[in-house]
Amino acid sequence: MPELPEVETTRRGIAPHISGQRIRRVVIRQPRLRWPIPDDLPQLLKGRKLLSVARRGKYLLLVFHHGTLIMHLGMSGSLRIVEADAAVQKHDHFELQLSNGSQLRLRDPRRFGAVLWTGQAVTDHPLLAALGPEPLDEAFDGDYLHDCGKNRRSSIKQLIMDGKTVVGVGNIYACESLFRAAIHPTRPCNRISIQRYRTLAEEIREVLAEAVTQGGTTLRDFLNGDGKPGYFAQSLRVYGRAGEPCPGCGNPIRNKTLAQRSTFYCPTCQH
Ligand SMILES: [Zn+2]
Known part of the structure; x- marks a missing residue:
């Protein structure tokens, strides 16, 4: 997708x-x-x-x-x-x-x-009116994310994938940014400190900005090509890597289903 x-x-x-x-x-x-x-x-x-x-x-x-x-x-x-x-x-x-x-x-x-x-x-427009901020805009930061999550008991992964919180954090980028921020995907939103929210917001921006930069190398394909920008698999640290060693600690990456989505994480590094 x-x-x-x-x-x-x-x-x-x-x-x-x-x-x-x-x-x-x-x-x-x-x-x-x-x-x-x-x-x-x-x-x-x-x-x-x-x-x-x-x-x-x-x-x-x-x-x-x-x-x-x-x-x-x-x-x-x-x-x-x-x-x-x-x-x-x-x-x-x-x-x-x-x-x-x-x-x-x-x-x-x-x-x-x-x-x-x-x-x-x-x-x-009804499809756009309720959308949250763009992750690469200044309005999106850790303090904003903390405000969204501080009174919610749902998982942090569900919060950042909700388009009303922030747009465009799909499953792949949610897994990657939570890994980089060392936050366990099932952790309840109301049990995360503001400092950790700030780290997470930075990692979300970083992981998306990197993917956009890498996507730039496929621009020529839009002219008479198949028009499909590649996924950025080479830079993914946990997504799609179940069983492979974690780049942080070497223990195997796990995969579990959370809200019907495949969720990749390291149970040692993320808590
Ligand atoms: Zn690890």
Whole structure:
């Protein structure tokens, strides 16, 4: 599943090719994604200039003067830039044809992605209005995280994966940041000191920033490539490494299911 760094990598990959272009034509091949693609999009966007590409959480925001196209990659979606004559492939459900002759195509085999339109302020859209701060913004820090968690008895892992607390900390990055902060994933939120919350907030920012930086090396793939930014497996210390030695103490990494998600941790280093 694309997580925040993959979405940010996608944004950086496509933005230079589509910002400032006018929409020549919108093609909807399969409208039934997670929600139906609005059928008036072709009329709404035809001839309009795409001003910029922004991101909020895992939503990509294609900004126009008269509104915003909201895109989500779901479980399996990817975006790529192709030439006008590039053959349409299976699962290519949506396409923006641009005035420079290239096209932005959404491929999504499992169709959990989304393409939606709002003519209102995008921050008020129901999908975006309740989102917590961006982990890389200044509003997100240990004191904020401590305020969110100090009265909750649920696990710290659930708190940081809740998009109302902070956006974009998916399962992989939750496991990695808790390992780096030496906090056990099942520890109750109300039993963690503010100092440890500060360490955790720093590690969340660090692990996501590193992943975004590494994602930058795959940018060329957005041009006529498969559009799939790679996962950053080489830098993961615990995620997917059950049974392997912990990089901190050498004891085996454990894997247990917590809130239906595979959770990787070191029972010695994390407490
Ligand atoms: Zn360890």
